[in-house]
Amino acid sequence: MNALQLTSEHASDFVVITVTGELDLATRPCLSAFAHDVIDACPGTVVVDLSGVTFIDACGLSALIAIRRHARERGTPLLLAGAPPVVLKLLKLTNLDASFTVVSRSAAPDPAPGRVETGRRIQAGLPLADR
Template identity: 40%
Template sequence: MDFTLSTRPGRIGTVVEVVGEVDMSTTPQLRDRLHEVAQGGARVVVVDLTGVGFLDSSGVGALVVAYKDLRERGGWLGLAGVSRPVRSVLSITSVDRVIGIFDTVRDAEEASAAAT
């Protein structure tokens, strides 16, 4: 499966949609995109992982770095559409205790409004 990233305005903030496997070869693209979005002034970012079936430790690291970056700027990061295998990785690494995981982008956006 090809790896693609797209960025669009959400109802609240910015949505970064990820499709494909997030591994050592694709993580730099994800990390750079999340950094660009934060540098561009986004305060609320939802990463839509609906199209992601695999996430390795490098991808987890990129999400944590983006979370910290946004938090330092007074922003918020949430994950939406997380598949069972990806959710397992986030649970094993305890990232799910720090970064909010939501069923849909809409659910994440509603949670961000309450959190910010």
């Protein structure tokens, strides 16, 4: 089992959403709702840190697509940072790698100490395999 954990850290001009765990059918609604709320509240760039993602399937990918669409509708720049090989492979296989701005974790903005407001921390339910 590797439930989804989501956190957000806000700075004045950007926010980092950290995603840890599995992105699949069971966790898609949680990720989508969380990211939409953050995008709606953020005045600047949204960075989705995927370095903690251990699994992604088509439903997880559709969540990322929905997040990208929502960000575009709001005029919010969106970066995917630290995507592990499992995510990069899926993006490439589906020809979506050019549709996202993917950067290394070290190239993404990082909240400086003293400027960070930690947002909500949530944990999604069990993956489908564990139900």
